Amino acid sequence: MQILRFDELDSTNAYAKRSCSLLADKTIIIAQRQSAGRGRLDRKWISQEGGLYFSLLLKPSCTDFLPNLTQLMALCVCGSLRKWGADAVLKWPNDILVNRQKICGILSEALFSPNGLQGVILGVGINIKQTDLSQAGQPAVSLKMLGLDADEENLLNDVIKRFFDNYEEVLQKGFDAIRAPYLALFPYLGKQVKIKNGAQDVTGEVQTISPEGKLVLKTPEGFIEISIGDMMV
Ligand code: BTN
Numbered sequence: 001m002q003i004l005r006f007d008e009l010d011s012t013n014a015y016a017k018r019s020c021s022l023l024a025d026k027t028i029i030i031a032q033r034q035s036a037g038r039g040r041l042d043r044k045w046i047s048q049e050g051g052l053y054f055s056l057l058l059k060p061s062c063t064d065f066l067p068n069l070t071q072l073m074a075l076c077v078c079g080s081l082r083k084w085g086a087d088a089v090l091k092w093p094n095d096i097l098v099n100r101q102k103i104c105g106i107l108s109e110a111l112f113s114p115n116g117l118q119g120v121i122l123g124v125g126i127n128i129k130q131t132d133l134s135q136a137g138q139p140a141v142s143l144k145m146l147g148l149d150a151d152e153e154n155l156l157n158d159v160i161k162r163f164f165d166n167y168e169e170v171l172q173k174g175f176d177a178i179r180a181p182y183l184a185l186f187p188y189l190g191k192q193v194k195i196k197n198g199a200q201d202v203t204g205e206v207q208t209i210s211p212e213g214k215l216v217l218k219t220p221e222g223f224i225e226i227s228i229g230d231m232m233v
Pocket of ligand 1: 095123124126
């Protein structure tokens, strides 16, 4: 595994994308700051000093379960944050919250060439030492704001170890390999939620997360399975 460290990048995901063909499988790119950090749905990810910003580039040969790798990463970060004392939970599909405030977001991107998959990039932003996240665009919190101390390096090592302990199994079996521990940290079963999914919103009661990693909602029209979207709670 190769680790590349930068004081500043535009975005670790953007770097991984433009350098993908030159980088080995399992390369980690870390930046202390990002000048153009990106979030899901074209949002900005404010990336001042104090957060942990990294992208993990993977070049898996089995591509059946790529979306589930993001869920694995979310589960691993959540586990690490709990080890450091935060009451972290998962908000499907891959956000991590403490007291309903966001502490980690994950942006995953896949790169394809005419020959197939070139790489998968799992970009992770964890709020560690920031003291002011009022610009985040949504309620957000850092470990420091929770009164918790963490060394970025140790936290990263812990996350990466958890990830690779489960990586091969998720590549082979998909979400089912991590469904039980994921559900144990998912506090929304039985709750009424709204899913924003492009132009269309869906409202319903959360029944479960399927063995494929999809959110199962009970709606007036019946049960539906959702693969992607933003859960509003
Ligand atoms: C989200 O919740 O919208 C996802 C945020 C992902 C942020 C991380 S920080 C490291 C990597 N580089 C980026 O530009 N974005 C991801």
